[in-house]
Amino acid sequence: MSGAGVPDFFYREAQRLGYVARSAFKLLQIQKQYKLIKPGSSVLDLGCAPGAWLQVACQSLGPLRSGGIVVGMDIKKVKVPPQCDSRVQTIAADVLNFPRQKIRELSPQQLGFSVILSDMCHSVSGITTRDAALSAELGMRALDLAVGQAAISQSPNDDDGGPNESRPGVLRHGGHLVIKLLESEDAQDFARICKPIFNKASWLRPKATRPSSREIYLICQGFR
Numbered sequence: 001m002s003g004a005g006v007p008d009f010f011y012r013e014a015q016r017l018g019y020v021a022r023s024a025f026k027l028l029q030i031q032k033q034y035k036l037i038k039p040g041s042s043v044l045d046l047g048c049a050p051g052a053w054l055q056v057a058c059q060s061l062g063p064l065r066s067g068g069i070v071v072g073m074d075i076k077k078v079k080v081p082p083q084c085d086s087r088v089q090t091i092a093a094d095v096l097n098f099p100r101q102k103i104r105e106l107s108p109q110q111l112g113f114s115v116i117l118s119d120m121c122h123s124v125s126g127i128t129t130r131d132a133a134l135s136a137e138l139g140m141r142a143l144d145l146a147v148g149q150a151a152i153s154q155s156p157n158d159d160d161g162g163p164n165e166s167r168p169g170v171l172r173h174g175g176h177l178v179i180k181l182l183e184s185e186d187a188q189d190f191a192r193i194c195k196p197i198f199n200k201a202s203w204l205r206p207k208a209t210r211p212s213s214r215e216i217y218l219i220c221q222g223f224r
């Protein structure tokens with residue numbers, strides 16, 4: 001639905017095409033522009049409910065014989081949505097507390113994932129600074145889970161000093177990371193941290209983002 005309660009174009013299209021939410025069109029646009037998910041990819045989808053990104057991720061893997069997996073996590077219990085096949089599984093867990101080793105164990109041969117997507121967000125309170133801080137907390141968890149503390153510490157933009165190998169990430173080298181954030185100074189810090197540790201980091205505001213929303217996606221390609 002649109003902000004005014006009137007079904008908008010993306011809502012109607014989602015209904016027509018069998019997507020469980022209009023957010024499907026955000027990942028479809030990311031896929032069209034960046035082609036992050038390929039046949040055989042292993043995808044971790046953080047904050048996956050109600051499952052529209054799971055549907056798009058599964059489609060992007062191509063036919064079942066191409067392989068690949070999609071693991072969705074959300075604090076809410078999520079059923080695997082229609083149009084997904086046996087490569088998709090979901091786990092109900094709080095990403096802020098779930099042990100990273102357990103996440104690694106869900107990846108093929110425990111080697112990590114080739115694509116990590118974070119569309120996580122709290123319900124918006126309307127207090128700009130509070131919403132931005134909560135969004136940054138979830139975004140930082142996604143980044144830390146993906147690349148590990150060592151990579152973040154080695155970024156010239158990190159203030160915490162030396163490397164810390166004790167928290168390795170679950171993103172494979174060469175892999176891609178998408179993080180949803182709310183526009184703020186904190187969001188700009190993410191770009192400063194990510195630019196040196198990925199081959200490319202750029203911002204995207206998908207067309208399906210509601211006009212009233214301050215959400216933006218940081219698209220990080222090629223983990224070094």
Ligand SMILES: C[S@@+](CC[C@H](N)C(=O)[O-])C[C@H]1O[C@@H](n2cnc3c(N)ncnc32)[C@H](O)[C@@H]1O
Binds near residue numbers: 046053054
């Ligand atoms: C915008 S929705 C995601 C929509 C999803 N990408 C889709 O297309 O269906 C954001 C999700 O983040 C989840 N979330 C927020 N905080 C979380 C946390 N700490 N751990 C796991 N999921 C969380 C919420 O429960 C919510 O389902």
